[in-house]
Amino acid sequence: MQQSTPSPEPIVSLRDVQKSFGPLRVLDGVSFAVERGEVLAMIGRSGSGKSTALRCIDRFEKVDGGEIVVCGHRVDRPDVDLRALRQDVGIVFQSYNLFPHLTIEQNITLAPCAVKGMATSQAKDLARKVLAQVGLEEKLLAYPEQLSGGQQQRAAIARSLAMQPKVMLFDEVTSALDPELTAEVLRVIEQLAADGMTMVMVTHEMGFAKGIADRIVFMHRGKVHETGPASILTSPTTPELTQFVGTGNLKS
Amino acid sequence: MGGHLNINHLTFLGQGALWTIGLSVIALIGGGIVGFAIALARISPLKSVRLASAVYVQLIQGTPLLVILFLGYFGLAAIGLKVSSLTAAGASLTLYVAAYLGEIWRGCIQSVPKSQWEAAEGLALSRTQRMMKVILPQAIRIATPPTVGFMVQIIKNTSLASVVGFVELMRSGQIVNNSLFEPFAIYAIIAVVYFAMCYPLSLFSQKLERRMGRGRSNLASA
Numbered sequence: 001m002q003q004s005t006p007s008p009e010p011i012v013s014l015r016d017v018q019k020s021f022g023p024l025r026v027l028d029g030v031s032f033a034v035e036r037g038e039v040l041a042m043i044g045r046s047g048s049g050k051s052t053a054l055r056c057i058d059r060f061e062k063v064d065g066g067e068i069v070v071c072g073h074r075v076d077r078p079d080v081d082l083r084a085l086r087q088d089v090g091i092v093f094q095s096y097n098l099f100p101h102l103t104i105e106q107n108i109t110l111a112p113c114a115v116k117g118m119a120t121s122q123a124k125d126l127a128r129k130v131l132a133q134v135g136l137e138e139k140l141l142a143y144p145e146q147l148s149g150g151q152q153q154r155a156a157i158a159r160s161l162a163m164q165p166k167v168m169l170f171d172e173v174t175s176a177l178d179p180e181l182t183a184e185v186l187r188v189i190e191q192l193a194a195d196g197m198t199m200v201m202v203t204h205e206m207g208f209a210k211g212i213a214d215r216i217v218f219m220h221r222g223k224v225h226e227t228g229p230a231s232i233l234t235s236p237t238t239p240e241l242t243q244f245v246g247t248g249n250l251k252s
Numbered sequence: 253m254g255g256h257l258n259i260n261h262l263t264f265l266g267q268g269a270l271w272t273i274g275l276s277v278i279a280l281i282g283g284g285i286v287g288f289a290i291a292l293a294r295i296s297p298l299k300s301v302r303l304a305s306a307v308y309v310q311l312i313q314g315t316p317l318l319v320i321l322f323l324g325y326f327g328l329a330a331i332g333l334k335v336s337s338l339t340a341a342g343a344s345l346t347l348y349v350a351a352y353l354g355e356i357w358r359g360c361i362q363s364v365p366k367s368q369w370e371a372a373e374g375l376a377l378s379r380t381q382r383m384m385k386v387i388l389p390q391a392i393r394i395a396t397p398p399t400v401g402f403m404v405q406i407i408k409n410t411s412l413a414s415v416v417g418f419v420e421l422m423r424s425g426q427i428v429n430n431s432l433f434e435p436f437a438i439y440a441i442i443a444v445v446y447f448a449m450c451y452p453l454s455l456f457s458q459k460l461e462r463r464m465g466r467g468r469s470n471l472a473s474a
Contacts, residue, residue, distance in 0.1 A: 058374060086376035097371035101389045110385060111375035156371075163375060 010035050010069075011167045011198045012057055017066035017076075019052060026052045027063070028222035034167070034215075039199045041209035041230075044219035045244065050202045053219065054169050057200065058089050071166050087115065090160030091169040094176055096152040098144035104131070104155050105140045108162045115163070123162075130158040134188045150181030154188050161192075168192065170201035186212075206233060206245065218244065257437065261428045268424025269445050275410045275420055278342045280403060283349025290354025291361060292383075305354070312351035317412050320344045325416035341413035349406055356402060360395035361387060397464055400457040404450045411446075421445060 010033035019027035026049045034040045042050040055061045056068060059075050059082060068075040071088040099107050108130060109123035118126070131137050134154035144152055153173055160168060170189065174182040186208050193199060193212050203209050209216060210230045218226040218241045226232060226241045236242045293305035312320070324344035328335050335343075364387050372382040414423035425442040429435050 060370060060373070082373075083376045083378065086374060089374075091374040093367065093371065093374075095367055097367045099368065099371070099386055099390075101393070111377060114381050114385060115376045115378075159375070 009072075011038075011071055012200060013067075013069045014053065014056070015067040017053070017056060017068060018064045019049075019056060019061060020064055026222055027056070029066070030219075030222070030224055031066075032217050032224055032227060034198060034200055036198055037196045038214045039193050039212055040201070040215050040217060041213035042200065042202045042217045042219055043204070043206070043209060043244070044225075048219040049222040050217075050219040051171055054171050054200060054202050058091050058169055059085060060091075083115070087163060088166045089169060090163055090165030090167070091171065092153070092156050092160055092173050094172040096144070096149070096156045096176075098152055098156055098159070100144050103141050103143055104136070104147070104158075107144070107155065108159045111159070112162050126162050127158075130161045131155070133161060133191070134158045135184075148181060149177050150184045153177065153181075153185045157185075157188055157192075167198040167200065170199065170203070172202050172204065174203070174205060209233065220244075255432065257428075257432060257434065261432070264428060265421065265424050265441065265445070268419055268421040269449075271419060271424075272407065272410050272421040272446075273449070275338075275341060275345065275413060275418070276403070276407045279345035279349045279406050279410065282342065282346030283353055283406070286346060286350035287353030287357060290350055291357035294354060294358040295361060297379075309351045309355055312348055313355075317344070317348050317409055318415065320348055321412055321416050337413070337416045337418040340416050341410070341418045345406070345410065345413070348409070349402075352402060352405075353399065356398050357391070357395055360398070361391045363394055364390045393464065397457050397461040400453055400460060404453050404457075407449050407453070408446060 013033040015031050017027050017030040018025075028049075030049070030053050032040070042053065044050045052061055056063050057070055057075065059080065063076050066076060070085060073080055073085045073088070075085060098104075099110070102110065105124065105127045108127040109118075109120065112118040112123045112126060113120060128137060128140065131140060134157055136151060136154055136158065139147060139151060139155065144155070147155060157168075157173075173189075174185050177185060182205065186205065189199070189201070190212055201209075201213075210233045213230050216226075216228060216230055216232055217224055218232070218236075218238075220226075220240050226236065226238045232241065233245055236245055290305050290309065293301050294309070296302050296305075321341060321344045324347075325335065325337065325340035328340065368386055368390065369382060372386040377385065410420055411422035413420055414426065417423070419427070421442055425438050429438045432438065
């Protein structure tokens with residue numbers, strides 16, 4: 001396994017990635033790269049392939065062709081060390097997916113103890129630290145069902161942070177939340193960006209993407225249709241992005 | 253012989269009832285252990301393991317327990333294995349219960365949302381850790397009411413062990429009746445004893461199910 005070095009090698013790189021679900025070609029030659037400390041936002045219509053591309057990075061989907069390298073792991077190869085990959089990559093889902101039978105603290109300490117062999121007391125300190133990062137210290141002993149959606153999502157982010165990933169993936173993490181709860185989750189992500197976390201996010205929040213992303217990837221019909229700095233959202237060059245941004249702005 | 257129902261008869265029936273409970277416990281423990289393995293095999297990543305366990309479940313579920321008991325008792329004897337009626341009944345019930353509990357538990361494991369597997373996978377937990385620390389604790393909560401409910405079936409089905417000469421409640425009733433010739437009274441007593449064993453379990457199962465219903469949000473949403 002290749003170690004990630006402080007060379008300018010990107011943290012995440014996709015090259016000509018192909019993926020089909022049956023006859024449906026979901027990813028049709030997708031390429032992009034994410035540098036250390038960069039925030040990349042993937043936008044696009046439902047079914048454009050953006051969530052699939054994100055899930056391919058953490059190998060929740062296997063690709064049919066192309067190359068994916070994440071923190072030195074060759075994700076496209078069948079012999080990739082999944083546990084090593086997933087220690088380097090944190091992922092947060094739309095539906096939070098906290099473990100309902102565990103307290104927030106147990107949710108957070110589970111993986112550091114089980115995967116990294118961390119001592120319980122050390123893991124508990126870590127849980128307090130990451131919960132403070134997302135503003136939920138007082139919920140340490142609560143169960144997920146006792147939290148609001150926004151709080152659950154922040155707890156899920158804290159749970160991922162506890163594994164000290166090199167890159168965080170966010171899969172439409174605010175899509176299930178109302179605007180107020182969305183704002184509290186976005187503030188947490190903004191703080192992570194300010195702390196220099198490398199992030200790839202699929203989002204429908206155009207205003208947020210514009211404010212936080214170093215680079216935008218606009219997906220359309222399984223391809224990277226347009227990519228560039230956040231300014232492409234205000235001055236798109238393709239008619240598809242122009243139309244998408246138009247409708248997107250109406251929504252938000 | 254002849255005569256009236258006396259304390260000796262009742263003691264004999266009581267011993268039979270204890271053996272019914274004993275055989276039920278053997279079937280539950282044996283069937284539970286094998287059934288757990290079946291449940292895991294049914295969702296194994298290996299196709300051959302999935303297939304083999306599915307064939308086992310279909311074979312057992314498609315065969316009357318009575319036939320399994322006969323096969324266990326007379327079949328093993330025919331190939332030179334002399335087994336006691338307790339061993340034959342215990343083994344047959346274990347195989348039978350395992351097929352049903354395996355299927356019940358497989359369903360419970362699979363009813364834990366797939367997103368829970370993914371979240372655990374995303375945290376780099378191994379397959380065993382995902383199963384032991386994330387999926388099974390949730391599946392056990394779902395599985396408890398139907399498992400307790402199925403225990404009622406086990407208790408009633410142990411009565412079939414009487415046909416291989418195992419003296420449990422049913423067989424002891426037959427023996428007492430052979431001397432007293434009061435079938436209605438004796439089988440009524442036996443029915444009441446079975447009911448007394450099964451009804452509390454049924455109630456318990458229903459109570460668990462109601463409690464589950466209240467806690468459902470706890471499982472499904474998050």
